[in-house]
Each structure stands twice: as structure tokens, then as C-alpha cells.
Amino acid sequence: MEALREQARELLDETVALRRTLHRWPELGNDLPVTREHVLGALDGLPLTITRHTTTSGIAAVLDGGRPGPTVLLRADMDALPLHEDTGLEFESAVEGQMHACGHDTHTAMLVGAAKLLSARRDEIAGRVLFMFQPGEEGFGGSALMLAEGLLDLPPAADGSDSPVTGAYALHVTTNLPTGWIACRPGPMMASADMLLITVTGRGGHASQPHMALDPIPVACEIVQALQSMVTRSIDVFDPAVVTVARITAGTTNNIIPETAVLEGTIRTVSERTRAKVRDGIRRVAEGVGAAHDAQVKVDFFDGYPVTVNDPGSAEFALDVAAEVLGADATVRLPNPIMGAEDFSYVLNRVPGAMLFLGATPPDRDPATAAPNHSNRVMFDESAMAHGVALYSAMALRHLDRSVSASAG
Numbered sequence: 001m002e003a004l005r006e007q008a009r010e011l012l013d014e015t016v017a018l019r020r021t022l023h024r025w026p027e028l029g030n031d032l033p034v035t036r037e038h039v040l041g042a043l044d045g046l047p048l049t050i051t052r053h054t055t056t057s058g059i060a061a062v063l064d065g066g067r068p069g070p071t072v073l074l075r076a077d078m079d080a081l082p083l084h085e086d087t088g089l090e091f092e093s094a095v096e097g098q099m100h101a102c103g104h105d106t107h108t109a110m111l112v113g114a115a116k117l118l119s120a121r122r123d124e125i126a127g128r129v130l131f132m133f134q135p136g137e138e139g140f141g142g143s144a145l146m147l148a149e150g151l152l153d154l155p156p157a158a159d160g161s162d163s164p165v166t167g168a169y170a171l172h173v174t175t176n177l178p179t180g181w182i183a184c185r186p187g188p189m190m191a192s193a194d195m196l197l198i199t200v201t202g203r204g205g206h207a208s209q210p211h212m213a214l215d216p217i218p219v220a221c222e223i224v225q226a227l228q229s230m231v232t233r234s235i236d237v238f239d240p241a242v243v244t245v246a247r248i249t250a251g252t253t254n255n256i257i258p259e260t261a262v263l264e265g266t267i268r269t270v271s272e273r274t275r276a277k278v279r280d281g282i283r284r285v286a287e288g289v290g291a292a293h294d295a296q297v298k299v300d301f302f303d304g305y306p307v308t309v310n311d312p313g314s315a316e317f318a319l320d321v322a323a324e325v326l327g328a329d330a331t332v333r334l335p336n337p338i339m340g341a342e343d344f345s346y347v348l349n350r351v352p353g354a355m356l357f358l359g360a361t362p363p364d365r366d367p368a369t370a371a372p373n374h375s376n377r378v379m380f381d382e383s384a385m386a387h388g389v390a391l392y393s394a395m396a397l398r399h400l401d402r403s404v405s406a407s408a409g
């Protein structure tokens, strides 16, 4: 394990250089042509079978090991966010209004590092490693599109043996943990995130004569309140939900009653059961409040990412490997899921695996107060990438070794 850590450290300069290039040229969504070329350039010369996806800028790269065995998937996301960067870093974004504020540039660079490290250890790999470079994590469903394009439908291994994908792992950097710490938990890891849109329709009129109109604004306000009561009174606190109405739009000026009021919000849950229950409750409450006031209410849900569920065995395995690579003191078992959402959920719905957080807080910052992911000021400690490269690699090697010994046993 020490040799592997040392190799990851030796790769750090290259990993940092690639990360800085990606950071300077952030791209959004599922079409990331510049990013893809940089990644392909960095992978050039490695013994990989590379598939360029056509529905997105996704890249699937397969490394065939020296011995037969199953395939393990390692995921990095490559997309950035639509905001102006205010870090003042020397390599800060050169694209106005776009920034790698979620650290996906570090993930991509770490996965390239792992591809280099594992390529150098090809002979000892018992199976294959599938490196998944996905676009569109930030709400564009890039991983679902890569799955639909056949990401997991791999041909047989080079020697003709069947080599299905039996495990999948992803790392995500965070400034909520000290550098080099790992956090994970078995079971629900991140929430589902659905969008909510409620349109309340009344009748417009003069603001001085509300009885001649049907004012949708008080109805909309009642719906906002009633939704919060519905959540706290009908959802099990140990299988929780968050419903936030984050935007209310109605009216144009002070003396007109508008015809409509529109509510927009987000729904977060950590189980599919509660996800369905909350949707039923929102529809019932919103339509019921509308009916009480004779207003029409239309409720629409827009599916976001499903719940990210870590397979319990895979999460325990990943925590064990992390303890070995980074030390037991730096390995945290999260007590609760995080209410953010993740595109990797689609992969974990198909393959048992785990997603882990990797601490990357700059040494002069406190994880309690450091600018968080998605902030215009977030900065990540690049030295954490050596830990990430080592951990990605160790999880792949151990996962495949474990499969071989399981089938031998």
C-alpha cells in the first residue's frame, strides 16, 4: 500500500497540471468538447480501449488487466457550474460566467491519475477497470445518458472471458472535511432531488376590489404554509424529506390582482418510499387548499436524480480500503445522508458500489467555515488529489482481488 501511495504522490505534479488546465476552461452540461480533448490527450499512450460516447462528451476507457476477472467501474464527472469565479487563483476560469465550483476538475484529473497508476500495474490486475468520465452531473443526467448508450454493455475481455461490471466507485471532493479525510456510509448517501412547480389560477382584477376578483396570492401563501405542515406531520422523521418553496412569482404592480401565482421548489428525500409519499401529499394539499378558495391549482413534478444508495457491503469495503490507504483516523462513517443529489445514483441503481467524499480543504482554512462546494470562492487543496488517486486505484485493485478470491473460495 505504501508503494501505491508513493506512486500517487509521484503523479501529483501531472495531476495538478491537468486539473489547472481544466479549471481554466470550464464547460457546462453534456457537451464538453474542450474538456474531452484534454482528457483524451492526457490518456494518450496508455493501454486503454477508449470509447467516445456520441450522445454526450462522455468517455469510457477500459484497462485490461494481466489476469482474467470481472470489471470494476471508477467514475469522475467533468462538468462545471454557471457562475462567476471570485477565487483570484492564478489559474482561475477564463470563461466568464462558468466555474469549476464543485471540484469536478479535480475528479477528472484524479481519475486520469488512477488510469496512469493502474496502467503501470496492469499485470497485477485481476480483471478490468472501466474509467467513466461523465459530463452533465450538475442536473443534466449525463450518467443516465452514458448508461443508455451502453456504458455497462462491455464486450468480453481480451482473452474472450466474460467480465461483467461488478462494482462501481466514485469520489467527490469537499471542503467540509480536512484534506485526506474520507466520509462514507452504507445505505442512502445522498438525496433524491425533484423539482416542484405549482400554478395557482384565480381571476385578475383591481386590487381595491378583491371580492370582484379571485386573488391567487393568498392561496399560494396558504399552500406554502400547508406544505410545511404536511411534511412535518405526515413524514417519518427517520425517513425524512425536505420541501422548500424557493421561488414565488405573481403580479406586476401594487394595484393589480394578477390571474396567476407560481410556486417553484425542490423536494429532497432519502428513500423512494418517502419520495412517492411526499409527491402524493403535495398534490393533495395544494389541490385541497385551492379547492377551499375556488382557485384552480396545477401541480407538476419534474424528476431529478434518484436517491444515491451505497450498497452496504461496498460501502464497508470502501471504508476499509480508505482506512488502509489514508489511515483509520481519517476515515469517517457518516451518521446521516447528505441532502444534495448525485447523478452517480443511476450507476448505483445498476451496479452495487459506493460514493465517497474526499476532504480537500486548503491548509489555511477551517472545514467549518471554508467556502463550500458551489461557492464562487471555493478553493480545493490540490494535495488531496494524491490521496484520491491512491484511493481510486486501491479500491479497483482490492475489488478485483476480492472477486477473484471469492470465486476461488
Ligand SMILES: [Zn+2]
Residues within 6 Å of the ligand: 102, 138, 373, 374
Ligand atoms: Zn455540484
Ligand SMILES: [Zn+2]
Residues within 6 Å of the ligand: 102, 103, 104, 137, 172
Ligand atoms: Zn459535484
